[in-house]
Amino acid sequence: MDKQTITLTLGDSSGIGPELVVKALNDMDLRDSANWIIVGDEEIFNKGMKIAGKTLTYNRISNIEEFDPQAGNLWFIDLNNMNASDYNIGELSAASGKQSGEALKYAMNIALDNYADAVVYGPLNKDALHKGGFNFHDDLHFFADLLNCKEGFGEVNVMDDLWVTRVTSHIPLREVRENISEERVRKTIEFAHGILTQANIENPKLAVSALNPHAGDNGLLGDEEYDIIKPAIEKVQNKGINVAGPYPSDTILNERKKLDFDCMIAMYHDQAQIGMKLLGFNRGVTISGGLPVILTTPAHGTAFDIAGKNKADEGAMIHAMRKAQDLISKEVTQK
Amino acid sequence: MKPVVGITMGDAAGIGPEIIVKALQDETLYEQCHPVVIGDAKILERAKQVVQADVTIHSVHSVKESVFQHGTIDCYDMNLVSKDLPFGQISPQAGDAAYKYVAEGIALAKSDDIQAICTAPLNKEAMHKGGHLYPGHTEILADLTDTKDYSMMLSGPNLKVIHLTTHVGLLQAIENINPERTYTVVRLAHETLLRAGNENPSVAVCGINPHAGENGLFGNGEEEEKLIPGIEKAQQEGIQVEGPYPADTLFFRAGRGDFDIVVACYHDQGHAPVKVLGLEAGVNITVGLKGGIIRTSVDHGTAFDIAGKNIADEQSMQEAIRAALDLAPKK
Secondary structure (H helix, E strand, O other), rough: OOOOOOOOOOOOOOOOOHHHHHHHOOOHHHHOOOOEEEEOOOOHHHHHHHHHHOOOEEEEOHHHHOHHHHHEEEEEOOOOOOOOOHOOOOOHHHHOOOOHHHHHHHHHHHHHOOOOOOEEOOOOOHHHHOOOOOOOOHHHHHHHHHHOOOOOOOOEEEOOOEEEOEEEEEEEEHOOOOHHHHHHHHHHHHHHHHHHOOOOOOOOOEEEOOOHHHHHOOOOOHHHHHHHHHHHHHHOOOOOOOOOEEEOOOOOOOOOOHHHHEEEEEOOOHHHHHHHHHHOOOOEEEEOOOOOOOOEEEEOOOOOHHOOOOOOOOOOHHHHHHHHHHHHHHHHHHO | OOEEEEEOOOOOOOOOHHHHHHHHHOHHEEEOOOEEEEEOOOHHHHHHHOOOOEEEEEEOHHHHEEEEEEOOEEEEEEEOOOOOOOOOOHHHHHHHHHHHHHHHHHHHHHHOOOOEEEEOOOHHHHHHEEEOOOOOOOHHHHHHOOOOOOOEEEOOOEEEEEEEEOOOOOOHHHHOOOHHHHHHHHHHHHHHHHHHOOOOOOOOEOOOOHHHHHOOOOOOOOOHHHHHHHHHHHOOOOOOEEEEEHHHHHHHHHOOOOOOOEEEEEEHHHHHHHOOOOOOEEEEEEEEEEEOEEEEOOOOOOHHHHHOOOOOOOOHHHHHHHHHHHOOOOO
């Protein structure tokens, strides 16, 4: 079996991304497990090595055609698209946003052209990207636009062996109810089943959370559980998908052992994110699923407050790189 | 001075009496508070047999007669229930008594004989048959203290949460939030911790929308309309309060100690983090009752099916007593 090839971006150059990529690649087991092609500005990467206090040996190339898996496993495509005077570490800037967006777009295109099997990107800053000329609603829609995708995608969060995805995402809480339908709940369950299966989890166990407190308390606090969520669950159960619920959303995560599931399906953003952040703020991985390119990133942000100080923990970046490998392993085997 | 915690005995046919006797075998509780049970001494005697506890039930008729020593359970003896009351059955007599224990608890709190009330479960049906048509404990407490603006608090080892709304559907919860309610609950949070001995409590408020609305990107201005005016009013009164912040990162920050208490907008927003942080045994706390009365409660019912069998777990009762002594006004 050929080694997997994964493109990496450094994320926002003012944040902790560059130093994290260096630190993660300093893990030799991880580094030897795939071919890594970093896409970015070489000066930013050099700065990252300086901050991390590590020197990595890599092959610098100017385009993907020059990549030769026989000649090494760490490559750098230098876009040379940043002036050192245009940004400062720890400060939000349009230049950093523009640079990180361009690098990501470039990395995605390499994967789209089948030179790479997945993209792992360093933490992005939404304000910086907006200022840098990339206009979008949230990260997922940014990627979907870049990849010309209209539907069927979703954000998935993974921490250790716990997976979470949700029916609605970055919308006002007030609009959650009108965006939940039997069809959308069903499609989200099927989406979750698909992505966990892709990650080699056999017959994954899914648990759906309720919308209202106490799962509606037999209709006293809401009907959505009976009218929408339950019928959706039953329909996908009939297709052989291992799914149960709806469960009260305040206890679903701490009763995980009892309920025995791999993936929680939330109805709205905070329902899943509050628990996930408490369980491991710095270990989570975010996957943008259902797109033609496999995309993973650490769940944390750019952390401007500690950027450049070699304080940031590379754990989530390593998990993001490993998770990308899990998601592609099947495809590579099938090739 | 250790606070005196009045523990109301709940429905005598349920598990209340036995979990109280079991909970009070924990010596550390006596190191931190003076517990006194408001109930029937003969029912506690029976519970003592059930759980085979090596304690003395000490019947008193005023709180002052209590000895507050581990190994002795002081009972403010109201003598309302017959000794041979069957376990696990709805009884108007026990329902009436359960109400009267709570009413007496409120009277004792008003006269400052006790500094906090901890309630064992009552049976709603029995209480109704006993002639007291309340939906539950909280409504009795609100009625007898003439309170309208109360709130539900949860307390865990590293996190305290107070709620703007609780048992309403998610959409209704958003409707029910307004600046006045936000201000009231922020003030309740501040005053409750202040009286409990925290000289400079810090309060933080959760946003309603994902990322607290992210400057209008993920919201329709609910934070600006419903939360911020209430927060600003409290700030102008010198209350140390911040927000609204994205709920997911706020609970993480509060859990590591950045804030003393978090104001949650709706039930699951506040309950989920407390439970994820490992509060096995739940405690409900009612704050805002007039006179500053603190009331804590177990999060389970009378469990008639296992009453009198020494099966019931006392952990929630112990946590409720601990929460009561923690939040009781300190002098």
